[in-house]
Amino acid sequence: MASSRTPVSYTDAARWYCIIFLFLIVLLGSLTAENSLMDKMNPEVGSTCDEIYVVGEGETLHTISEKCGDPFIVEENPHIHDPDDVFPGLVIKITPSGPLHNF
Structure with a gap:
């Protein structure tokens, strides 16, 4: 069959x-x-940032400042001697400025 x-x-x-x-x-x-x-x-x-931020590939202090809302990154991180010398893995302190800090 x-x-x-x-x-x-x-x-x-x-x-x-x-x-x-x-x-x-x-x-x-x-x-x-x-x-x-x-x-x-x-x-x-x-786009929230922690108080301790690790710089990623292709980021600059300007882009991090815009992303995290912290315009005073260089002033708050004395270990950054040259703002143009930012590299992946660099650890920085972030203090986002809220509405009370913007005058």
Whole structure:
């Protein structure tokens, strides 16, 4: 007695696995892009800084000052002799100025 099912070839199965895999990559990529867009639309989300801040790759004192709301980073960190000589891993003290500190 012969089976009525047709055998699935390995190439057909591989093709379907590739299609599903590519679909998942596109789906995950769109979710990541959506989250990135939301972060750009609302820059205050996640922009709080701790009192002790470690400088990251590509950051300057200016960008850290804007991000953390501390315009007096150099004055509060006497170990920074040259404001242009900031490197990843440098530890600095952050004192965000609130509405009471801005005159």
